[in-house]
Every structure is written in structure tokens, then in C-alpha cells.
Amino acid sequence: MEETFGGFVREKRRACGLTLRGLAAKLELSPVYMSNIENSRRAAPTHEYLDRLAEILQLDKADQERLLDLAAKSQHNRVSADLPNYIMDREIVRAALRTAKEADATDQEWQDFIDQINRRMKNSGEDKGSEA
Incomplete structure (x- = not known):
């Protein structure tokens, strides 16, 4: 269910x-x-x-x-x-979503994108920690 x-x-x-x-x-x-x-x-x-x-x-x-x-x-x-606000406030996000829709992006392609962003956030956090 x-x-x-x-x-x-x-x-x-x-x-x-x-x-x-x-x-x-x-x-x-x-x-x-x-x-x-x-x-x-x-x-x-x-x-x-x-x-x-x-x-x-x-x-x-x-x-x-x-x-x-x-x-x-x-x-x-x-x-x-x-x-909605995040999407509508950023033209590049709308373009990315439309491109992904047109290309029929796979779950794996989306997961790769998420992993890349998460790595950037993690690395950014480590950089801030080393500046202290």
C-alpha cells in the first residue's frame, strides 16, 4: 500500500x-x-x-x-x-529541469548530480574547518 x-x-x-x-x-x-x-x-x-x-x-x-x-x-x-520559490527564482534551475526532462534523465544521472553537489558541500565544510 x-x-x-x-x-x-x-x-x-x-x-x-x-x-x-x-x-x-x-x-x-x-x-x-x-x-x-x-x-x-x-x-x-x-x-x-x-x-x-x-x-x-x-x-x-x-x-x-x-x-x-x-x-x-x-x-x-x-x-x-x-x-517552487527556489525553482522560480533561478532561471538555470528551470533550464536544468527542462533539459533533464527532454533528455529523460535517468535516476543514476540524477544520483550522480546529487553526489557531486554533496561532495562539494562536504569539501566546502572541510575548507571552512581548516581556516579556523
Whole structure:
């Protein structure tokens, strides 16, 4: 069965030891609304709520990204909430995405690109550490 936004939230809520009512109260949402979200009868709430939800559930970076991806799917959006501004603010990113789409870039090509960026970030961090 495919993972849903609501199922993901329920799993993380339970892992934090929160009740549905407790989470709803922290988000200032009704318990019925929160129940509808967890049972996939409602789409994910707005980005502001997603930020608060990630904080309350103490999600790490990977889980925050998963939360945003699942939220976008539940809202029938095509792009996770953390990406549109980055994409639209950078012409080169749009060009890269269009080129990758046209070329039907493989998962391996994307992984190679991610690995290259991660190496740069790691090396950049090491350079900063050696300057101290």
C-alpha cells in the first residue's frame, strides 16, 4: 500500500507519544479536522501548518522532505512546498529541469548530480574547518 500524508503524520505522531487531540491542540486545529487528515479524507494543511507540524513532530531533514512530498501529493500539487520559490527564482534551475526532462534523465544521472553537489558541500565544510 502506498504511503499517504495522513498515515505518515499518524506514524510520526504516535512515535512522539502524542494523541490525535494533543497534536490538534498544538496546531490549533480541531480534532475532527486532524482525524480527517490522518485518515486521508482531507488533504494536507497549508505550508505554515506543515512547518509547525515538522517542528512539533521533531522531524529530521529527510522526514521533513518526506512530509512536504506527501503533502504535495495529497493536495494534488506537482511540486513540494519547499521547492517552487527556489525553482522560480533561478532561471538555470528551470533550464536544468527542462533539459533533464527532454533528455529523460535517468535516476543514476540524477544520483550522480546529487553526489557531486554533496561532495562539494562536504569539501566546502572541510575548507571552512581548516581556516579556523
